[in-house]
Amino acid sequence: MSLAKVEEVVLKKAQQEAAALVQEAARAADAHREKESARLKAQHTQRVESARAEMQAALERELNAKESEGRRQLLGRKNELIGQVFDQAAERIISLPADGYRDWLKRQLRRVPPMDQATIRVAARDKAPVASVLAELGRPDLRLDEAPADIRGGFLVQGKSFDMDFSLDSLLGVLRESLAEKATAKLFGDLAL
Numbered sequence: 001m002s003l004a005k006v007e008e009v010v011l012k013k014a015q016q017e018a019a020a021l022v023q024e025a026a027r028a029a030d031a032h033r034e035k036e037s038a039r040l041k042a043q044h045t046q047r048v049e050s051a052r053a054e055m056q057a058a059l060e061r062e063l064n065a066k067e068s069e070g071r072r073q074l075l076g077r078k079n080e081l082i083g084q085v086f087d088q089a090a091e092r093i094i095s096l097p098a099d100g101y102r103d104w105l106k107r108q109l110r111r112v113p114p115m116d117q118a119t120i121r122v123a124a125r126d127k128a129p130v131a132s133v134l135a136e137l138g139r140p141d142l143r144l145d146e147a148p149a150d151i152r153g154g155f156l157v158q159g160k161s162f163d164m165d166f167s168l169d170s171l172l173g174v175l176r177e178s179l180a181e182k183a184t185a186k187l188f189g190d191l192a193l
Contacts, residue, residue: 075184078180078184079180082176082179082180083176086172086173086175086176089172090152090153090168090169090172093153093168094152094153094168098129101129101153102129102132102133105126105129105130105133105154105155106133106136106137108154108155108166108171109130109133109134109137109139109142109155109166110137111166112139112142112157112164112166114141115141115142115157115159115160116141116159116160117141117143117159117160118141118142118143118157118158118159118160119142119143119144119145119157119158119159120134120142120143120144120145120155120156120157121145121147121148121149121155121156121158122144122145122148122149122151122154122155122156123148123149123150123151123152123153124148126153126154126155127144127148130144130155131144142157145158149167151167151168151169152167152168152169153167153168154166154167154168154169154170154171155167
């Protein structure tokens with residue numbers, strides 16, 4: 001075989017091997033590109049899902065904060081309204097005609113259990129009506145104190161072993177707490193707890 005023929009065969013074989021290497025490199029590049037593309041797509045999907053979850057959590061936090069703020073404002077307004085109602089009720093009790101307020105005091109004094117010498121303290125304006133009611137009820141165990149109490153209405157009982165608060169504000173406060181629980185339950189249902 002001539003040298004030119006050998007060169008031609010070697011060149012042809014080299015070209016075939018080069019073409020095969022180029023094809024193999026192209027297949028490897030395509031496989032790598034597909035693998036890398038899949039990895040990047042998965043990474044992108046994961047980032048998108050993570051961002052979506054973070055946005056959802058932030059939105060829920062903001063909604064919960066707004067909802068809590070709304071409830072707090074509603075509860076504040078409810079307490080304000082209830083306070084106004086009870087202030088008006090106290091003023092109406094105090095402003096009852098003399099007989100009506102005296103009857104209210106009498107009902108409250110009847111609730112005081114028999115005691116071993118107790119002192120009754122009242123607001124200065126209630127001294128005469130309470131003295132009259134005590135005489136009417138025949139309660140020698142209860143003595144009216146000369147010093148006025150700093151209360152709007154009603155009375156305070158100071159005994160040897162315990163004291164009782166029958167002041168108008170205290171009695172209405174107990175009623176207010178009872179109604180506040182009911183109002184809160186009505187406004188907020190299970191959320192009130």
